[in-house]
Amino acid sequence: MxxxxxxxxxxxxxxxxxxxxxxxxxxxxxxxxxxxxxxxxxxxxxxxxxxxxxxxxxxxxxxxxxxxxxxxxxxxxxxxxxxxxxxxxxxxxxxxxxxxxxxxxxxxxxxxxxxxxxxxxxLEAHGAEVDSPDHASSDEHEEHDGAGxxxxxxxxxxxxxxxxxxxxxxxxxxxxxxxxxxxxxxxxxxxxxxxxxxxxETGLKSTTTRTFLTTHSAFGYLAERYGLTQEGIAGVDPEAEPSPARIKDLQHIAEENGATTVFFETLASDKTAKTLAKDTGLRTDVLDPLEGITDSSKGDDYLQVMESNLGALQKALGAK
The missing domain is CATH 3.40.50.1980 (Nitrogenase molybdenum iron protein domain)
Incomplete structure (x- = not known):
């Protein structure tokens, strides 16, 4: 193709x-x-x-x-x-x-x-399901992502x-x-x-679950392209704090959809991801939004890190 x-x-x-x-x-x-x-x-x-x-x-x-x-x-x-x-x-x-x-x-x-x-x-709108006054005002949201x-x-x-x-x-x-x-x-x-x-396309064609949890709702386009469902702890702002109601929703979503992993990223705090994973018995792993390359990145450039992300998704989703 x-x-x-x-x-x-x-x-x-x-x-x-x-x-x-x-x-x-x-x-x-x-x-x-x-x-x-x-x-x-x-x-x-x-x-x-x-x-x-x-x-x-x-x-x-x-x-x-x-x-x-x-x-x-x-x-x-x-x-x-x-x-x-x-x-x-x-x-x-x-x-x-x-x-x-x-x-x-x-x-x-x-x-x-x-x-x-x-x-x-x-451009499209993603991550709206986690937008709330509990973690970001509408003005802050518009400033960050162009009115949604x-x-x-x-x-x-x-x-x-x-x-x-x-x-x-x-x-x-x-x-x-x-x-x-x-x-x-x-x-x-x-x-x-x-x-x-x-x-x-090939690596994510057949999986046990199509749902993944992530601290940063940066993967909306990727999820849409490959038929996955992104459930973000926070919105498109990686530093936004989720509401208690959102945390409770994610616990139900993980159970209902067989999610196994809470993803966090290299450039932001992993505290919320690890807390949620502990409360739900899920694993944690890195899904890199590729906003920068550092010594801790799982690859030296965009292509290598995207390949690493694919491997992480395949493991979390139970690729067959």
Missing amino acids: NVRRLIPATAALGAVALGLTALTGCSGSDAADGSGGGELDVVASFYPMEFLAEEIGGTHVSVTTLTKPGVEPHDLELSPRQIGSLGDADYILYLKGIQPAVDDAIAQSGAKNTVDAAELTS LDPHIWLDPVKYAEVAEGVGTSLAKADPAHAADYRANTDRLVEKLNTLNTAY
Whole structure:
């Protein structure tokens, strides 16, 4: 199966057009030295954007990320130096709705050459079942995820491939001298994401249960893609505190659906997950939302960690 075939032609073209609209005022003379003799200075907001920029840009880009390894990206606060770097960048790749501080800094920087990955695919609402005044006000929720839209698109290999296509097209526009290389690099990355998608489809096709519990409701797109049900302890905000009613609901859900594992992540506290697991007799394991790569990550890059996530899901769901 080819990931490209999973993307309706009109939707893909529309997404790319939106990305190119965002990349205003960028030409060969604006990018690097305009003749292909220098690297494009790229600023990425956090790891999933950094990975795309490096894989697609290759040797023609110099990528700086605003979010250092080990920093929880949702709560990132930018230094004055980082804010200043936005105005000097040749190209900025970010995902609106995941990091309010970054969104605000980009809007105030006046930077013209920006690409919002959220405009390169379609966003949906996930995690609404755990939203309540007990752990987040509606204003906080809107600030985080764009009025209820889930920004965690990179955890679905098909949606991530859509974004990769748009990034490749926009980089080619920003730096026409290396357009052929950007297109070739995009093709190679999309093929890798196609292989990953096939592995998930095959590996999760037959399981004992289709329900998994997680502290961070970041896996809505992944669950929808592969016919699973995500039950989040908290909402899309990993630091949100669940209500007692939600904890009680999860205990019933786990029992009724044969859930075996409560997943937590590497960049946020595992306290709630371990408490719930102890109360219900469930196991705990890591399901990495891939918001950053650290020494404790189960892999060196996006593809390796996604493969590790697949193995964790197969074990938890009783894959046959």
